[in-house]
Amino acid sequence: xxxxxxxxxxxxxxxxxxxxxxxxxxxxxxxxxxxxxxxxxxxxxxxxxxxxxxxxxxxxxxxxxxxxxxxxxxxxxxxxxxxxxxxxxxxxxxxxxxxxxxxxxxxxxxxxxxxxxxxxxxxxxxxxxxxxxxxxxxxxxxxxxxxxxxxxxxxxxxxxxxxxxxxxxxxxxxxxxxxxxxxxxxxxxxxxxxxxxxxxxxxxxxxxxxxxxxxxxxxxxxxxxxxxxxxxxxxxxxxxxxxxxxxxxxxxxxxxxxxxxxxxxxxxxxxxxxxxxxxxxxxxxxxxxxxxxxxxxxxxxxxxxxxxxxxxxxxxxxxxxxxxxxxxxxxxxxxxxxxxxxxxxxxxxxxxxxxxxxxxxxxxxxxxxxxxxxxxxxxxxxxxxxxxxxxxxxxxxxxxxxxxxxxxxxxxxxxxxx
Numbered sequence: 001x002x003x004x005x006x007x008x009x010x011x012x013x014x015x016x017x018x019x020x021x022x023x024x025x026x027x028x029x030x031x032x033x034x035x036x037x038x039x040x041x042x043x044x045x046x047x048x049x050x051x052x053x054x055x056x057x058x059x060x061x062x063x064x065x066x067x068x069x070x071x072x073x074x075x076x077x078x079x080x081x082x083x084x085x086x087x088x089x090x091x092x093x094x095x096x097x098x099x100x101x102x103x104x105x106x107x108x109x110x111x112x113x114x115x116x117x118x119x120x121x122x123x124x125x126x127x128x129x130x131x132x133x134x135x136x137x138x139x140x141x142x143x144x145x146x147x148x149x150x151x152x153x154x155x156x157x158x159x160x161x162x163x164x165x166x167x168x169x170x171x172x173x174x175x176x177x178x179x180x181x182x183x184x185x186x187x188x189x190x191x192x193x194x195x196x197x198x199x200x201x202x203x204x205x206x207x208x209x210x211x212x213x214x215x216x217x218x219x220x221x222x223x224x225x226x227x228x229x230x231x232x233x234x235x236x237x238x239x240x241x242x243x244x245x246x247x248x249x250x251x252x253x254x255x256x257x258x259x260x261x262x263x264x265x266x267x268x269x270x271x272x273x274x275x276x277x278x279x280x281x282x283x284x285x286x287x288x289x290x291x292x293x294x295x296x297x298x299x300x301x302x303x304x305x306x307x308x309x310x311x312x313x314x315x316x317x318x319x320x321x322x323x324x325x326x327x328x329x330x331x332x333x334x335x336x337x338x339x340x341x342x343x344x345x346x347x348x349x350x351x352x353x354x355x356x357x358x359x360x361x362x363x364x365x366x367x368x369x370x371x372x373x374x375x376x377x378x379x380x381x382x383x384x385x386x387x388x389x390x391x392x393x394x395x396x397x398x399x400x401x402x403x404x405x406x407x408x409x410x411x412x413x414x415x416x417x418x
Contacts (some may be wrong), residue, residue, distance in 0.1 A: 003040060005038040005040075008038050009024060009027060009028075011023075012024040012027045030048060030050065034046060034047060034048060039059060041059065041062070042058070042059055042062045042064070042072060042073040042411055042412040043056035043057065043058060043059055043073070043078060043411070044056065044057060044058075044059045046077070051082055052081075052082055053079055053080060053081050053082055054079070054080045054082070055077065055078075055079050055080075056077065056078045056079075056080070057076065057077050058073055058075070058076050058077070059073075062412070064412050066413070072412040072413060073411060073412040073413070073414070074412075074413070074414065074415045074416075075411070075414055075415065075416055078408070078411065081097075081098060084250070086104060086106075086107070086252065089101055089102075090107050090110070090111070093111075093388060094111075094114065094118065099389065099390040099392070099393055100387060100388065100389050100390070100393075100407045100408070101387065101388045102386070102387055103122055103386035103387055103388050104252075104253060104383075104386075105180065105181045105182040105184050105185070105253060105383065106182075106252060106253070108122070108182060108184055108386060109182070111388050115388075119390065119391050119392070120388050120389060120390045120391055121388070121389055121391060121396075122386060122387070122388050123386065123387050123388075123389060123396070123398040123407075124384055124385070124386055125384070125385035125386070125387070125398055125399050125400030125401075125406065126195060126384065126385060126400050127185075127186050127188075127193070127194040127195055127382045127383075127384060127385070127400065128193075128382055128383050128384060128385035128400050129193045129195065129196075129300055129301050129302055129303075129385070129400055129401055130193075130298050130299065130300045130301070130382060130383065131188045131190075131191075131193065131298060131299060131301070131379055131380070131381075131382045132188075132254065132257060132296065132297070132298045132379075132380045132381055132382070132383075133188075133296070133297070133298070133299070133377040133378055133379045133380055134167075134245070134261065134294055134295065134296045134377070134378050134380070135294065135295060135297075135320065135321045135376065135377045135378070136158040136164060136243075136293065136294050136321065137149070137150050137155075137158060137290070137292055137293055137294070137321065137322075138155075138158055138159055138321050138322045138338075138376065139155075139290060139321075139322050139323060139332070139335060140155060140159065140334060140335060140336045141332030141333060141334055141335030141336075142332060142333045142334055143330065143332065143333075144330050144331075144333065146333075149290050149291075149332065150293065151293075153235070153237075153239050154243055154293060156235070157235065157241060157243075158243075158293075158294075160223050161374055161375065162219045162220070162222060162223040163219075163220065163223060163225075164374075164375040164378065165209065165219050165375060166215075166216040166217070166219040166220045166268065167216070167265065167270070167378060168209035168375055168378045169209050169210070169211065169212045169213070169215045169216040169219070170211075170213055170216040170264050170265055170267065170268045170270075171211065171260075171261055171264050171265070171378070171380065172211045172260070172264050173187050173211060173380055173381055174187065174211065175211075175260070176257060176260055176380060176381050177381050179256075179260070180253060180256045180257050180260065180381075181253070181381060181383055181384075184383060184384045184386065185381045185382055185383045185384055186381065186382050186384075187208075187381060187382075188379045188380060188381055188382040189202060189206055189207075189208045189209075189372060189379050190206060190368045190371070190372070190379060191299075191301075191305075191308065191311075191312075191367070191368065191371050191377065191379070192301065192305050192364060192367075192368060193301040193302070193303075193382075194382060195303070195400060195401070196301070196302070196303050196304075196305065197303065197361070198303075198304075198305050198360065198361055198364040198365075199368075200364070200365040200368045200369070204365075205365075205369070206368055206369065206372060207369065207372040207373060208372070209372075209375075209378075213267060213268055216268045217268055217269075220233060220268070220269075224236035225241065227269055231269050232269050232271070233268065233269030233270050233271075240271065241269065241270050241271065242270065242271035242272070242273060243270075243271075243272065243273070243293040243294050244272075244273040244274075244275050244292075244293045244294065245258055245261065245262065245272050245273065245274050245275065245293075245294045245295070245296060246275045246276070246277055246282055246285070246292060246293075246294070246295045246296070247276055247277075247282070247295060247296040247297065248276070248277065248278065248279035248282050248297070249276035249277055249278060249279075250278065250279055251279075253383070254296055254297070254298070255276050257296060257380065257381075258274055258276070258296045259274060261296065262274045282295065282297075286320045286323065287317070287320070287323065287326060288326060288329070290323055290325075295320075299311070302401065303401065305348075305351070305364050305367075306348065306351065306352050309348045309349075309352065312344045312345055312348050312367070313345045313348065314337045314341050314342060314345050315345075316345075321376045321377065322335070322337070322338075322341065322376070338374070340370050340373070340374045341376070343370060344367050344370050344371065347363050347364075347366055347367045347370075348367065350363055351363040351364055351367075385399075385400035385406070387406075387407050389407060391417075392416055392417040392418070393414060393415075393416055393417075394414065394415040394416070394417060395410065395413050395414050395415055396414070397409070397410050
């Protein structure tokens with residue numbers, strides 16, 4: 001949480017609305033008059049036009065000054081365009097309508113070749129603070145009417161750690177980098193970002209799952225699964241092994257990744273029903289209905305692992321692979337918390353309380369070893385952080401941290417050459 005004005009919002013944290021929620025949660029919304037929003041940064045909101053743009057203007061009371069004593073920032077106004085389609089964003093950038101654009105693998109070659117003509121530069125910040133992964137629904141709970149959250153047959157597969165390890169071995173992640181990311185990415189094996197000082201690398205002992213279809217088959221057979229003459233996989237009770245894989249249809253990169261995963265897993269006999277759906281619908285399934293089997297998404301992190309603690313606490317609202325019902329929903333019967341889940345949650349609390357940085361690294365190292373041992377999430381690849389910025393914007397110090405926001409992290413000292 002950023003620093004907020006106590007004289008405006010302090011009382012709202014102690015006062016509740018008719019639903020019992022703190023007024024703080026609804027005091028400032030998209031319908032709030034921008035003049036009533038108090039800021040302490042270099043810019044303040046001037047106007048918000050829903051689904052179109054946000055206009056920021058220079059904060060005349062900003063505290064920072066340059067070496068000559070001139071008050072910062074230099075730029076008077078910044079406009080953030082709200083563009084839902086990546087294709088539309090590329091078109092607007094190429095036509096000069098935008099000054100910055102996040103570069104995806106699909107449009108890297110096009111934009112890189114146009115740098116000189118378009119008078120812009122494509123910056124590379126290294127591995128992004130984002131990782132793509134798939135996750136199976138490990139929730140063993142039942143509704144009050146006795147209806148299980150996950151089909152019991154499939155739940156037995158998903159909760160078999162050798163099944164998850166086999167899936168990890170069956171996915172060709174290097175081909176994913178070459179074909180889907182166009183070579184603009186790195187293998188990823190951890191819930192913590194590669195550029196974080198708390199990242200445990202494979203060279204320092206982090207377990208990895210190299211692409212090995214034969215090993216995947218051995219793990220499946222070891223767990224009682226069987227193959228028929230057509231290379232189709234069945235469980236010990238004769239059930240055909242298949243599940244539905246979902247991702248958000250708006251993200252072309254993830255859709256292509258999911259299509260490859262479907263192909264890779266079918267090579268080891270697993271039938272994958274690929275279902276791309278809207279992001280909002282997918283989030284509703286993960287957080288509310290819990291009606292899902294496997295999903296592919298990304299998670300944006302930071303230098304500090306504790307920013308993701310809510311994801312690893314068994315009671316956290318982002319603990320999606322074994323999610324408890326949200327507030328106001330009925331509790332589940334027989335929802336089981338695994339020992340390793342409890343341990344990860346405990347270690348995140350311990351790390352947050354530890355002041356010795358070397359000891360914190362050791363604790364977070366343990367959490368990464370546990371996640372790679374039990375694979376609640378199967379990590380895939382991390383794209384490079386790439387952005388195109390017009391050369392007329394000066395003093396750019398691009399960083400991977402913050403993705404598009406990192407283009408302007410030092411906005412107080414940016415200048416625009418007219």
